[in-house]
Amino acid sequence: MNIQEKIAQLVPGMTVAEQGEAVITVPADSFRKLAEALRYDKDEPMDYLRDIVGMDWGEDGLGALYYLESSKTYTRIILKTLTADRENAFLPSVSDLWKTAEIKEREAYDFFGIRFLNHPDMRRIFLREDWKGYPMRKDYDMSSNPLNMENEENADTTDEYYLNPDGTIADQKNIVFDEKDFVINIGPQHPSTHGVLRMRASLDGETICKIDPICGYIHRGVEKISESLTYPQTLAMTDRLDYLSAHQNRHALCMCIEKAAGIEISERAQYIRTIMDELQRIDSHLLFYSCVVMDMGGLTPFFYGFREREMILDIMEETTGGRLIQNYNMIGGVQADIQPDFQRKVKEFIKHMRSVIKDYHDIFTGNVIARTRMEGVGVLTKEQVISLGATGGTGRASGWSNDVRKHHPYGVYDKVDFKEILYTEGDCFARYMIRMDEIMESCNILEQLIDNIPEGEYRVKTKPIIKLPEGNFSASVESSRGEFCVMIESHGDKTPYRLHYRSTGLPLVHSMDTACRGNKIADLIAIGATLDYVVPDIDR
Amino acid sequence: MNQSFLDYYNLQPLFMAIHSALCSIMPEGLAIFLEGLVVAVLILIMYAVLAIILIYMERKVCAKFQCRIGPNRVGGKGGLLQVPADVLKILTKEIIELKNSDHFLYALAPFLVIMASILTFSCLPWNKGGEILHMNIGIFFVLAASSIGVLGILLAGWSSNSKYTIIGAVRSGAMIISYELSIGLTVLTMVMMSGTMDIQQIVASQADGWNIFKGHIVAIAAFIIFLIAGNAEANRGPFDLAEAEQELTAGYHTEYSGMHFGFFYLAEYLNLFITSGIATTLFLGGWMPFHIAGLDGFNAVMDYIPGVIWFVGKTFFIVFLLMWIRWTFPRLRIDQVLTLEWKYLMPASLLILLLMTVCKVFGLVF
Numbered sequence: 001m002n003i004q005e006k007i008a009q010l011v012p013g014m015t016v017a018e019q020g021e022a023v024i025t026v027p028a029d030s031f032r033k034l035a036e037a038l039r040y041d042k043d044e045p046m047d048y049l050r051d052i053v054g055m056d057w058g059e060d061g062l063g064a065l066y067y068l069e070s071s072k073t074y075t076r077i078i079l080k081t082l083t084a085d086r087e088n089a090f091l092p093s094v095s096d097l098w099k100t101a102e103i104k105e106r107e108a109y110d111f112f113g114i115r116f117l118n119h120p121d122m123r124r125i126f127l128r129e130d131w132k133g134y135p136m137r138k139d140y141d142m143s144s145n146p147l148n149m150e151n152e153e154n155a156d157t158t159d160e161y162y163l164n165p166d167g168t169i170a171d172q173k174n175i176v177f178d179e180k181d182f183v184i185n186i187g188p189q190h191p192s193t194h195g196v197l198r199m200r201a202s203l204d205g206e207t208i209c210k211i212d213p214i215c216g217y218i219h220r221g222v223e224k225i226s227e228s229l230t231y232p233q234t235l236a237m238t239d240r241l242d243y244l245s246a247h248q249n250r251h252a253l254c255m256c257i258e259k260a261a262g263i264e265i266s267e268r269a270q271y272i273r274t275i276m277d278e279l280q281r282i283d284s285h286l287l288f289y290s291c292v293v294m295d296m297g298g299l300t301p302f303f304y305g306f307r308e309r310e311m312i313l314d315i316m317e318e319t320t321g322g323r324l325i326q327n328y329n330m331i332g333g334v335q336a337d338i339q340p341d342f343q344r345k346v347k348e349f350i351k352h353m354r355s356v357i358k359d360y361h362d363i364f365t366g367n368v369i370a371r372t373r374m375e376g377v378g379v380l381t382k383e384q385v386i387s388l389g390a391t392g393g394t395g396r397a398s399g400w401s402n403d404v405r406k407h408h409p410y411g412v413y414d415k416v417d418f419k420e421i422l423y424t425e426g427d428c429f430a431r432y433m434i435r436m437d438e439i440m441e442s443c444n445i446l447e448q449l450i451d452n453i454p455e456g457e458y459r460v461k462t463k464p465i466i467k468l469p470e471g472n473f474s475a476s477v478e479s480s481r482g483e484f485c486v487m488i489e490s491h492g493d494k495t496p497y498r499l500h501y502r503s504t505g506l507p508l509v510h511s512m513d514t515a516c517r518g519n520k521i522a523d524l525i526a527i528g529a530t531l532d533y534v535v536p537d538i539d540r
Numbered sequence: 541m542n543q544s545f546l547d548y549y550n551l552q553p554l555f556m557a558i559h560s561a562l563c564s565i566m567p568e569g570l571a572i573f574l575e576g577l578v579v580a581v582l583i584l585i586m587y588a589v590l591a592i593i594l595i596y597m598e599r600k601v602c603a604k605f606q607c608r609i610g611p612n613r614v615g616g617k618g619g620l621l622q623v624p625a626d627v628l629k630i631l632t633k634e635i636i637e638l639k640n641s642d643h644f645l646y647a648l649a650p651f652l653v654i655m656a657s658i659l660t661f662s663c664l665p666w667n668k669g670g671e672i673l674h675m676n677i678g679i680f681f682v683l684a685a686s687s688i689g690v691l692g693i694l695l696a697g698w699s700s701n702s703k704y705t706i707i708g709a710v711r712s713g714a715m716i717i718s719y720e721l722s723i724g725l726t727v728l729t730m731v732m733m734s735g736t737m738d739i740q741q742i743v744a745s746q747a748d749g750w751n752i753f754k755g756h757i758v759a760i761a762a763f764i765i766f767l768i769a770g771n772a773e774a775n776r777g778p779f780d781l782a783e784a785e786q787e788l789t790a791g792y793h794t795e796y797s798g799m800h801f802g803f804f805y806l807a808e809y810l811n812l813f814i815t816s817g818i819a820t821t822l823f824l825g826g827w828m829p830f831h832i833a834g835l836d837g838f839n840a841v842m843d844y845i846p847g848v849i850w851f852v853g854k855t856f857f858i859v860f861l862l863m864w865i866r867w868t869f870p871r872l873r874i875d876q877v878l879t880l881e882w883k884y885l886m887p888a889s890l891l892i893l894l895l896m897t898v899c900k901v902f903g904l905v906f
Contacts, residue, residue: 184703192786206707206874295786297777297871303606369778369870521707522873525786 020471054108100389111136126216195535242537245479256475269333284480333459378527392482398426505533552669650803652692678739708791712782743826770815816858
């Protein structure tokens with residue numbers, strides 16, 4: 001039975017969008033029932049909530065798009081639900097079905113003012129607690145929040161809204177941290193939070209009882225800015241999200257726009273994009289190695305990772321002109337053709353990488369201290385990672401096969417033969433080994449592609465102003481640290497009505513609490529490092 | 541055995557001559573006071589110079605491990621003046637007083653740490669007749685004096701009124717007090733082997749071969765345990781979890797600035813040297829040259845090299861070993877550190893003590 005028919009049976013009032021991707025609109029009052037049914041479906045449980053995208057449809061009201069995927073069949077569906085009441089917008093929470101909704105619903109609340117009923121922790125997540133209004137709403141007054149120089153006090157209580165039996169909505173206070181808790185503040189200025197992330201951790205001696213991440217210290221409002229930019233202009237932002245997945249992020253956005261506008265890109269551009277994605281992945285994983293080692297106090301191997309990463313950056317610089325922010329993918333292809341000795345240098349690098357990887361393992365992987373620090377620490381089970389939406393290496397370390405390259409191939413990944421690296425332990429060591437093995441697997445992919453780049457145009461000509469047809473469009477790639485997805489809602493203009501990026505890091509930061517409880521402070525750093533989040537990607 | 545050159549380098553007669561010369565022109569009390577003053581200044585100068593050498597060495601050694609060059613700009617080719625320049629800079633830095641700290645204890649803590657360090661430093665046997673504090677329970681005094689340092693660390697963490705520092709201080713306290721057991725037991729093993737607590741006599745007893753050779757397997761095991769525990773005492777990697785910059789920014793001295801911080805930094809490096817120096821004294825014969833029983837010619841040549849060079853050379857060799865460890869291993873976690881001590885090192889050192897007793901009784905040591 002088709003999934004849409006199944007939903008139609010459950011919710012007779014549902015409608016399916018005709019343009020763009022099939023968005024299934026469900027009335028808010030039957031949404032919760034449908035979500036439960038889909039989540040616990042026997043044959044095809046929609047147990048992976050990819051993202052919740054808050055939306056402001058003006059007259060129609062506020063609502064959200066729920067991107068769901070089944071971890072069994074990899075079928076993807078999009079649900080849409082909305083409420084017409086703009087002043088008191090309430091939607092049912094799904095945070096008990098998918099744990100990742102806990103943080104995604106907070107994001108929707110923060111930007112759109114949609115309150116989720118029965119969500120245990122309705123606090124703002126990115127913005128200050130004393131922020132006025134909800135900035136992603138279309139009617140938001142830009143002058144309502146002048147620069148505030150006061151210190152922000154974080155409340156130790158939070159709100160939970162629930163529905164009384166008589167239909168009225170009540171509010172109850174939940175406690176985040178008790179008065180007696182010994183709360184230590186880690187970040188935003190801290191060497192091991194990998195950016196300006198802040199975590200409040202309550203401790204019992206050295207043991208962690210709870211972690212409350214506070215994001216938003218470098219939130220730049222990329223999604224809001226993008227709403228006033230033309231499609232080619234929006235490209236500039238993607239490299240600055242997760243700067244260690246710059247190519248992949250931009251690849252996703254280009255793919256999404258090309259798909260929506262019906263632009264066919266050449267085979268050559270596909271190859272170049274894929275090669276660049278893999279180089280970027282090696283780059284990111286080498287930095288991951290350096291950071292993990294550094295965070296565990298081993299300062300010497302740190303330089304090993306950087307030594308090899310430098311070679312990749314040099315290769316990239318020659319072709320793209322950039323080292324960290326490359327701005328290489330364009331709508332219709334890539335910005336410039338590859339340099340004449342690009343192929344030779346990549347092959348040299350692969351050879352070199354294979355010869356030095358033993359050093360990496362000798363100095364750190366086999367070290368008894370490293371082993372005891374990582375093995376069995378911060379275990380996430382398969383059910384947990386799926387529920388948390390922790391994609392990428394973190395998910396694969398727990399045995400969740402979630403590689404977008406395998407299950408929803410893009411670029412030329414369907415033409416190469418590669419393994420999806422899977423571990424089952426779910427501890428820090430498995431997460432670490434995943435990345436180390438992926439470096440070698442990426443080398444294999446590169447080797448298969450590098451000599452077979454077909455001749456042809458590296459870029460097809462596109463119109464300077466691109467208008468997308470009405471509808472919802474999305475494209476996802478396997479970025480260096482998980483599934484990165486671009487969701488566009490177009491109303492037929494040259495600018496997106498709403499452009500949302502699925503942050504790879506947000507679910508990972510959210511996983512910190514689950515993974516760290518009961519471990520030591522030193523483990524928090526190790527777990528944070530092996531989860532491998534990048535903060536500018538969390539604070540978009 | 542040809543002892544003539546050892547006697548030639550003996551500093552004792554020289555010091556006695558100076559003392560009697562001074563006594564002849566002034567009352568003995570004044571002479572002793574003046575000598576004490578000069579020695580104190582000498583200790584401080586040596587302390588500072590050694591710290592500079594050690595910091596420079598650490599930078600160069602770690603640079604080599606990390607495929608880097610290390611300091612290479614200030615002061616010509618090798619960056620020789622980099623550390624003196626840093627010292628001058630830290631001297632000009634403001635010492636920040638925190639609003640809610642316990643001002644007295646906050647200011648006292650670095651001095652306790654540096655005092656413990658200098659006291660132990662004064663016990664090192666630099667040469668024949670070249671030790672500064674000489675007493676018949678010398679090694680016992682070293683153990684006692686070095687324990688004052690942990691008090692300074694605990695006070696620093698406590699008085700700073702910060703959560704990071706208190707966690708760092710408690711970690712450090714737990715660790716140092718635990719590892720003192722192993723240190724004490726291994727030192728006791730070697731004291732038993734030498735039959736004395738007097739540092740000079742411990743060295744003198746190694747004239748016919750260093751303890752590490754005489755005590756063979758037992759002494760080597762004790763040496764390894766001493767190095768591990770000594771590394772922990774000095775708060776250096778992989779036992780640097782009291783500072784653990786990745787977790788606690790800088791641990792117990794997070795809130796210190798200027799020369800107050802400088803004292804902690806100095807003490808860390810000198811404690812490294814002191815640990816190595818004590819290890820040299822106990823296991824590698826202190827200032828005693830390398831002798832092979834029977835080869836008199838060889839021994840005589842070895843005796844030409846002054847004792848101070850032997851001592852400093854051996855000490856720096858151990859310093860290098862410890863730096864090697866630091867720049868190779870990742871950091872342990874607090875529970876693992878304590879497990880290592882209480883479950884492995886402490887029982888092992890007890891066993892070694894027992895073995896040494898057996899060896900000594902049955903004459904199995906050479």
